[in-house]
Amino acid sequence: MALKIKNTGYAWAALTTPAMILMLMYNENLSRALISAFGLRISPRFSGGEIVRTADHGRYRTNIHRPVFNGLTGDRKTGFIQVDWEPVTSLPETIREELDIYGNAEKFIVILNSADGTVSYENKPFYVAEDPIVSHFHSGWAVRIGLKKGGRNKEEREGDQGGLAGAAQRNPSLQSQKPGESRKR
Amino acid sequence: MLVISAFLLANGGIPRDLAHRLALAITYTTFNAVFILMMYTGKTDRFRAALYVPLAPFFTISFMGRMIEQFHAHPAFVDFVFREKLPICPISLSMTLVPAALTRTFFWPGMLTGTYAAIVSMLVIWITGSLALGRGWCSWGCFFGGWDEGFSRVLSKPFFKAPAWLRDLPFASLLLFALLSAATLFPVYCVLFCPVKAVTDIPPEHFMKAAWMWRLHLVIFFAAVVALPVLVKRRAQCAYFCPLGALQCGVGCVSPFEVRIDTKACSGCGTCIRNCPLLAITEESLARGSCGIRCAKCGKCVDNCPSGAAHFHIKTTEPGAGKNIARLLFLYPAFFFMTAFGGSIWMDAISRIILLVFTGRMF
Ligand code: SF4
């Protein structure tokens, strides 16, 4: 019995070398297997969420992502919606984009100055936070507009805390025209 | 060893340009020479350190070079949340595990696989490294630990002795930052408090504007990674702060290797207690013949023990038995890990240095 346990220790130790070599050689394959086995993804808090609408303005395009409220165990009270403009070479100095996030006719306009990266709003609804995060890429500009929950529609303001996927479904302007992953930079 | 290390370093092909070829030749020769010396002399730590200590500055050169290269085309460095291909470091990985377990998503602005230090690729490396080496990760793989190990070797005697309770701080740090990261859905430790942030990241534009953040990172680096290791002559950042170090102490139980003290041979001189860079050994653990969970299998106590009592050991076998075979069985996976993981960093940094010297560019 003691010998058996001792041998298990040696076998376990001896296996670490081939295991290490195989992992180092097949890291990519093992990673892909792990991703598909567990359905792993990047959190939309970092990827920006799926693009649900692309507006073609001729010289440039606007990608509007789905509103992201994802938390650890459900939705959070605050989130954001990401809007991207590209390509950078064709962007006008002042970009005005009308957004109707929840399809409830509470439209507002986000205005980006592509020369200095400042963002302002017109008709800002109560559920849109003041300071967006703005970033400039070689392909264009991206803005994350902070959102507070409670802006989706009348029912939600009165207590409905339904899923956000429903918001995209209820809102025709957020339905996917060009379904896609988050934008590639 | 010669063939496998060549394969791991060349990654299946010989580089086309001269700088990378030269870097490959230097790295291959150095690593194999060190391994042969380890085998020939029977000493572990001094040769391990010869590869491990340069790994940290080399990582800075390699990583910063890549970051500048990646963001080269951008007129401004982008905000943290927008860095779509940001490489992940194993310390940050430890902060993303709880949210990943709950949501199957990673709260990190990187790629899952297919890019340099992609999240799941790093996860696979971490799982295998931990299963095989346990906390040996901290002495054979971690590309930050070389900083404080290098500085801890500057003085011949410590300037002062740090209080013993500091040894428990990494566990508190792990708990605190894992909870904070889960609550904020943001890798708080990485972005705000990482002691090596100052030498391994380019702050996003708004962080640069808030110059205090940059200064804070510099202060943390000089305090935790430079001054403290010099003064206490220990790997202070690893021993007192690092949350990943604490995690490795826990996952170390699955590794078949450990360092033990043969109590029959031990003379009780205390050399190992005074010299352990991670404060793993105490009077009590010594009496039990154990190095405790904090041991990173660096081999320093094994090299320096005047009675030959400290030795590498395979769990489930008798203490004191098969010392040489245990050391050999440990050294092979540890060395392959260091060669593939650290060797690629060595090569990239050396090729950038060669390019810099001869062309004035780093990429
Ligand atoms: S250095 Fe060796 S002899 Fe001295 S206390 Fe440690 S194990 Fe015992």
Ligand code: SF4
């Ligand atoms: S106990 Fe020995 S092998 Fe372990 S960390 Fe300390 S000096 Fe290194």
